[in-house]
Amino acid sequence: MRLTQGAFSFLPDLTDEQIARQVQYCIDKGWSVNIEFTDDPHPRNTYWELWGQPMFDVPDAAGVMFELNECRKTYKGRHYIRLSAFDSTHTWESLRLSFITDRPDEEPGFALERQEVDGRAIRYTTRAYAANRPEGARY
Amino acid sequence: MNAIDKTVAADKPRSRYSAGVMEYRKMGYWQPDYEPKDTDVIALFRITPQDGVDEVEAAAAVAGESSTATWTVVWTDRLTACDKYRAKCYRVDPVPNTPGSWFAYIAYDLDLFEPGSIANLSASIIGNVFGFKPLKALRLEDMRMPVAYIKTFDGPATGIVVERERLDKFGRPLLGATVKPKLGLSGRNYGRVVYEALKGGLDFTKDDENINSQPFMHWRDRFLYCMEAVNKAQAGTGEVKGTYLNVTAATMEDMYERAEFAKSLGSSIVMIDLIIGYTAIQSMAKWARRNDMILHLHRAGHSTYTRQKSHGVSFRVITKWMRLAGVDHIHAGTVVGKLEGDPHTTKGYYDLCREDFVPQNLAHGIFFDQPWASTRKLMPVASGGIHAGQMHQLIDLLGEDVVLQFGGGTIGHPMGIQAGATANRVALEAMIFARNEGRDIVYEGPEILKAAARHCLPLKQALETWKDVTFNYSSTDTPDFVPQATAAE
Numbered sequence: 236m237r238l239t240q241g242a243f244s245f246l247p248d249l250t251d252e253q254i255a256r257q258v259q260y261c262i263d264k265g266w267s268v269n270i271e272f273t274d275d276p277h278p279r280n281t282y283w284e285l286w287g288q289p290m291f292d293v294p295d296a297a298g299v300m301f302e303l304n305e306c307r308k309t310y311k312g313r314h315y316i317r318l319s320a321f322d323s324t325h326t327w328e329s330l331r332l333s334f335i336t337d338r339p340d341e342e343p344g345f346a347l348e349r350q351e352v353d354g355r356a357i358r359y360t361t362r363a364y365a366a367n368r369p370e371g372a373r374y
Numbered sequence: 375m376n377a378i379d380k381t382v383a384a385d386k387p388r389s390r391y392s393a394g395v396m397e398y399r400k401m402g403y404w405q406p407d408y409e410p411k412d413t414d415v416i417a418l419f420r421i422t423p424q425d426g427v428d429e430v431e432a433a434a435a436v437a438g439e440s441s442t443a444t445w446t447v448v449w450t451d452r453l454t455a456c457d458k459y460r461a462k463c464y465r466v467d468p469v470p471n472t473p474g475s476w477f478a479y480i481a482y483d484l485d486l487f488e489p490g491s492i493a494n495l496s497a498s499i500i501g502n503v504f505g506f507k508p509l510k511a512l513r514l515e516d517m518r519m520p521v522a523y524i525k526t527f528d529g530p531a532t533g534i535v536v537e538r539e540r541l542d543k544f545g546r547p548l549l550g551a552t553v554k555p556k557l558g559l560s561g562r563n564y565g566r567v568v569y570e571a572l573k574g575g576l577d578f579t580k581d582d583e584n585i586n587s588q589p590f591m592h593w594r595d596r597f598l599y600c601m602e603a604v605n606k607a608q609a610g611t612g613e614v615k616g617t618y619l620n621v622t623a624a625t626m627e628d629m630y631e632r633a634e635f636a637k638s639l640g641s642s643i644v645m646i647d648l649i650i651g652y653t654a655i656q657s658m659a660k661w662a663r664r665n666d667m668i669l670h671l672h673r674a675g676h677s678t679y680t681r682q683k684s685h686g687v688s689f690r691v692i693t694k695w696m697r698l699a700g701v702d703h704i705h706a707g708t709v710v711g712k713l714e715g716d717p718h719t720t721k722g723y724y725d726l727c728r729e730d731f732v733p734q735n736l737a738h739g740i741f742f743d744q745p746w747a748s749t750r751k752l753m754p755v756a757s758g759g760i761h762a763g764q765m766h767q768l769i770d771l772l773g774e775d776v777v778l779q780f781g782g783g784t785i786g787h788p789m790g791i792q793a794g795a796t797a798n799r800v801a802l803e804a805m806i807f808a809r810n811e812g813r814d815i816v817y818e819g820p821e822i823l824k825a826a827a828r829h830c831l832p833l834k835q836a837l838e839t840w841k842d843v844t845f846n847y848s849s850t851d852t853p854d855f856v857p858q859a860t861a862a863e
Contacts, residue, residue, distance in 0.1 A: 236610065236611070236612070238611070238612040238613070239575065239611045239612065239613045240542060240612060240613050242543075242544065242545040242546045242803060242806060242807075243803050243806075243807055244803075245575060245796070245799045245800045245803045245830075246800070246803050246804060246807060246826075246829075247829055253807075253811075256810070256811045256812075257807070257810055257811070260810040260811070260812070276612050277612075278542065278608055278612055278613055278614045279614070281542065319544070320545075325730070325748075326535075326730045326748055326751070327535060328535070329535045329538065329539055329544075330538070330539070330544040330545075331544060331545055332544055332545030332810075333542075333544045333545060334545070344609075344610070344612070345609040345610070345612060346609065347605055347606055347608075347609035355598055356598065356638065356639060357598075357601075357602065357639075358640070359601070359605035359640060361605070361608055361609045363612075
């Protein structure tokens with residue numbers, strides 16, 4: 236399966252030039268770009284691991300692309316990596332854009348577990364197949 | 375002699391309160407020197423007096439009838455601080471290019487209204503006065519809500535920012551579809567449409583306004599099958615999905631029962647129709663806030679009073695009331711789709727939903743600066759007769775904080791519902807991606823779509839199927855300060 240979180244998962248995988256242009260768009264808007272990675276892609280796994288802090292003061296996309304490549308050196312092929320842009324504007328103060336840049340070589344997907352409860356109701360649990368293995372050894 | 379024509383001098387309290395009838399303008403409802411206070415609620419009415427009725431007297435009558443006045447002088451006024459409670463018409467302007475109609479500005483003291491109650495506000499402002507005989511027609515065009523009053527409302531239960539955080543979706547419009555056919559599907563078949571659309575790439579599906587609990591599908595059946603579909607699509611894509619379960623019903627008790635059931639099944643969103651009434655809407659907003667639920671509002675019925683310019687209530691006023699009342703989603707027009715929507719007027723509605731401060735903009739039909747004082751943002755929804763081939767126009771006109779709903783444009787795809795959903799999602803992502811790269815999407819839109827279709831067969835088919843379908847009629851509800859009714863480009 237292909238995990239479709241993030242703004243651009245339905246497009247072909249992005250090239251570095253394309254990623255850099257999206258990063259530049261965020262920087263031009265005054266947003267801080269942040270790199271995160273995880274090997275637990277559950278849709279409700281909000282807190283991916285931080286690769287450093289959001290880059291508040293980089294002048295252009297090159298600094299972000301450097302850090303992205305550093306992150307890839309450790310995690311590429313074994314983890315998802317995403318970029319997120321934070322907007323500190325009053326009444327927003329949250330993310331403005333988030334997209335996946337790198338995926339593990341294989342994405343095994345999710346099991347849907349159904350627990351039959353009262354009446355015909357069912358309690359659903361989504362479980363990532365990858366998360367069956369220990370942290371760090373999932374892909 | 376009509377009561378409104380009779381003149382009695384009223385300079386002194388003694389003569390002002392002698393028994394009989396008196397012109398409204400002389401009873402204190404016309405005060406051209408009045409400076410509205412920051413805490414006043416201001417209403418702008420479009421008034422069309424009966425032939426021979428003076429516009430100032432008609433405007434003063436509207437102020438009177440929507441606040442303290444009755445048709446005759448009452449001595450009991452003198453037991454009150456009546457000057458404070460009288461609404462004051464302070465300005466009457468002719469409507470451009472419309473002989474016989476005037477804009478009347480009327481200020482209301484904050485003490486006239488119960489805090490946090492749209493029911494009370496509307497009972498005053500659009501109560502008796504709309505049937506007042508000396509007027510041919512009356513329309514509430516806009517209202518300035520003072521911060522002091524806004525702060526008595528909870529505002530949207532969730533708001534755009536928190537909704538995006540919960541859904542983990544940022545930087546692009548959300549995508550939805552209304553399940554079709556809207557009537558007749560069994561619960562099992564209905565859930566099939568939900569699953570296919572969500573699996574194919576939509577974020578939301580939606581019950582239509584008149585799907586409640588009919589012989590062909592009981593509400594519990596719909597909820598159960600829909601949640602199976604939502605969870606299955608979520609596991610199939612690794613992405614948060616939802617379906618607006620319509621809890622509209624005959625009584626509050628029924629609505630609470632349905633909403634509780636939706637919650638127990640793990641739904642993240644429920645929906646209501648505008649026709650349930652302001653009090654029921656506020657009750658459901660409070661329920662949604664207590665239960666971490668997103669609340670979708672379908673504006674069923676609004677066109678009966680919003681569409682004609684001469685009489686009724688403008689949708690911009692309804693938008694303001696609904697942001698205060700606390701819904702999270704509101705249908706606010708598509709411009710390019712099948713339903714009424716002038717581009718400038720629609721832009722005004724979208725600003726009122728999403729901005730924290732909306733400056734006066736007559737060309738957009740916004741008559742007053744409107745501060746929102748950090749009230750959460752209301753997500754506008756564009757639904758009705760739109761398709762993937764219009765993606766560039768939709769993003770240009772409506773921005774990215776909007777739910778784009780392609781019902782027919784998803785389910786009517788020649789290769790099936792999943793293909794339809796994928797086509798819409800690819801078109802959307804490609805267009806946002808191109809916009810962010812600095813491309814001029816209005817101009818290059820068709821080219822961007824064609825390029826995206828090269829790696830997406832369903833999009834190619836969608837573009838071929840709906841090529842140039844558009845609903846290009848002149849709107850009836852247009853701003854008065856642009857010369858012509860405008861059709862979408």
